[in-house]
Amino acid sequence: MKLRHTFLTACAVFALGGIAQAADVTLTIATVNNGDMIRMQKMTDDFTATNPGIKLNWVTLEENDLRQKVTKDISTKGGQYDVLTIGMYETPIWGKKGWLVPLAGIDDPADILPAVAGGLSYDGKLYAAPFYGESSFVMYRKDLMAKAGLKMSDTPTWDEIITAADKMTDRANGVNGICLRGKAGWGENMAFLGTMANSFGARWFDENWHPQFDQPEWKAAITTYLKVMKDDGPAGASGNGFSENLALFQSGKCGMWADATAAGSFVIDPKASKNAADVGFTIAPDKGFGKRANWLWAWALAVPAGSQKVEAAQKFIGWATSKHYGELVAAKEGWANVPPGTRTSLYNNPEYLKVPFAAMTLASMNAADPMHPTAKPVPYTGIQFVAIPEFAGIGTKVGEIFSSALAGQITADEALAQAQTYTTDAMTKAGYIK
């Protein structure tokens, strides 16, 4: 009995500890389980050495989970986290609502790439500091291209990409011509499909917020996507997101892979990738409508409004997004592993430009224009997303519908019709369509 009593007391004390903090400041940081973030967790000794009063507590979540939990928490003012990892979609919306604290103490804010800083600001104030930024590009296997008798163009079109995919595909030897995202989610398959649709001249909404899935441009984009994935894509593509495709590419199952520029450091890492030496990079393809299939995204750190630890949180964010942090990673793990895509100075550094994907990352990011994402005029900003609060729900549902089409559950026409109906309903319900 006594033992049990002690145990109960111990548990109660432990549980209380979760609520009431000690004198030291403990920052709870919600972050995404991407490689760069995991690496940051190993580097924090450098931060805690200079800030002994601050303890760091990591909550590492998978991308979709992170978005859901952080969104629920901040919108109900739950205050579970002191530092949030959010992206270009959330930052301006939440900044506008006053849910985030405008950031101070950022290392050399003028050095941040203008497109990235613009996407993380509202009304001229920076609400989240970019940890890494990315666009999308095409990674390909030079050896397989040579085997197929092809040479990758510096400005590829979709037709060239598809021809190359057809020629490289060799299913008997487990080689798929192209790997593309298929896993449902607005940040997963819709990030890719949105940019692909943009390059096909399509748009999410017309000027009056009417969904455009019934238009020929979307049909062309989706039909092309489904066809190339059927002919040249890996089996089980409807379950493949960034991580799954990375695993496929690293184990030599993909001839080409169009995805985030942040994948660069992983595919050229000889420890993880079988074909590290043979990987080439080129810019995302177009279809002659003047827009390439590039997205623009940054994972950034922000402080929720109402937090009582703003000062410590900003100190941490200042450290994590500083040039100093980049140099620290470069010293310990090599320049290729420095968080890319946030600072002009990084791309002026001759050491960094030796990294194979560095120049292409910058070129891809510069090719993306969130203010004018589509060939036809639209009432929204954002390239692979639509910067309205309702988009997370709509994008996910539409992503599920297209994922079902990829899995062969429904046809392209059914998918487009369902997407049109659902989006129209959701926009009507939210009051955009009068």
Add this chain to the structure above:
Amino acid sequence: MGGLPRWHILSGIMATRQAQVLGRWALAPAVTVLAAWSFVPLALTIYFAFLRYNLQDPDNTGWAGFSNFYYFFKDPYFVKDLINTVLLVAGTIVTTVVGGTLLALLLDQPFWGRGIVRLLMISPFFVLPTVSALVWKNLIMHPVFGLFAGIQRFFGSHEPLDWFGRLPLFSVGIVVSWQWLPYAALILLTALQSLDEEQKDASAMDGAGPLSYFRYIVLPHLARPITVVILIETIFLLNTFAEIKVGGIGGIAGNLTYLVFSQLNDATDVGMAAAGGLVAVVLANVVSAFLVRLVGKNLEA
């Protein structure tokens, strides 16, 4: 207990006023917490279902009438997910009960190493649903690196089956059945073992064939445990969530639970999610009214 209901026997012995009163009070705490647990959230859900309330847009909250229900029913996924829910529950129950009966009959025979086989068999029941979903999805059913794909390739196929993509509901059905088959089999086995030797011997004397023995002796004896298996499995299977969420098929072949989860977490629409939750509650109540009556009959005895 025979024919007389239990309380008649008991009331003669202990229906002292003190026992009755104490009995009431002993029951009160459990009843109160369960009442709070079942009524408060339900009532709040009803309230939210009539509200226009998006977490991302909290300033724009107000009464919504029946529009949440209207849009929930209009969602192309509603009917699909409703059917999926029913299919998953029914399919798994049929598989596990039939498979469980056969397994129980087999394990009831004497053979070498019964204890170990029993241990091997019951193991899946202890596996976390999240674990079994991930293991089956990745290690076993993955279309490129999975074990099944390896087997298919061994037999010369270049395009192995994409289980979770092509047959999502079926694949999750396999995973869930794998977890619940041991449960059904072991309960039915326990029941079989309680079938007394005399009955077995008597039927053997009568020269009854194995089939008629099964039909007239075994099946009636198993009726009660089978009802219990159905009840317990329904309770848990109606709310299958981890396998669908972690298996990543929510968007292709989700169930009602997942649809509500997605309304709350992806669309952050509390009103719609509450409306969907109520639909799930109604469905569960229809099923439970039926089941509880079925089981209630069995429990009274």
Add this chain to the structure above:
Amino acid sequence: MARRQSPRRTLLITIVAWTIGLLMFFPIFWTAVAAFKSESDAYSLPQTVLSTPWTFENFGIVQDRSDYFRYVFNTTVIVVLSTLLGLMFAIPAAWSMAFAPTAQSRSSLSGRQWLAIIFSGLVICFLGLYFTDWKPSNALVGFALLLIFVVPGSLWAWSQNTSGTLLWMLSTKMMPPAGALIPIYLIFNRNGLVFKDWGWINLSDYNLIDSFWGMVPLMTLLNLPIIIWMLFTYFKEIPVGILEAARMDGASLWNELFRVLTPMALPGIASTCLLNIILAWNEAFWSLNLTNKYAAPLSFFISEYSSPEGQFWAKLSAASIMAIAPILVIGWFSQKQLVRGLTFGAVK
């Protein structure tokens, strides 16, 4: 029949039974194998299962990356405390239903009184809404719900006859969590329905999300109907005569309950605990929705491996084995009692 078998038949049955048993166990075995392989070998397992080297590194990586022991500790706390708490509610309730049952539903209130309770609740709601300009505040809603639903609800459930109460309890287990998720999230949340600045008291520093204070009671409530039912079926089998004899000897009800009944029911209580431990250990819906770290159990720990960067199967397998090993061992050692309990008295 059956007991006099030819050896050939026994051999045949042995082979079939072992095949099925091994097939059922195979996914777990396969995971265990992958856990001891390097990442790139795990991806080419079927071809090279025996030829590749074995390694222990994955377990260390998993511990480093996700702090496995924290989750084991959290799971243990939730499972043990929720079981104990559940027993505190369930033993008296099951005793009451087994030994002091009521035949007729004995409504303590007349129909008119019922109507009065509900009607006055509605009136209070109406007045509240009226004075807040039809903009219901969360506090008002909570108070009103308490009045309208919980008070009459518990009175109703309390006044049922024994089998009615039992079936009602069971039916609360049928309630889909999807229907309760939103309210529970908002009740648990800081600045939600309960924990916020009320004006006269400020509760906004507290919340139940991701804390044991929330997860333990929640887990208890989830499994309480099943615990009560199981205990009831055990208690029912205890001969009434023994209690009667104790009563004749002048034992008080207290002594009857704790000196006579509980020791006799110990095996039943033990297997009830076992079942509750397994159910709580494997619970996923609420764990995934309401925890992140401080009170996150092993279900959550595994879901972190649902989609990490790049190749991860060996780590996933190692994490899976780590998550199921404790409960698997407990289950193996206690499976006899457990299975008997799981039949819920349907098998004598």
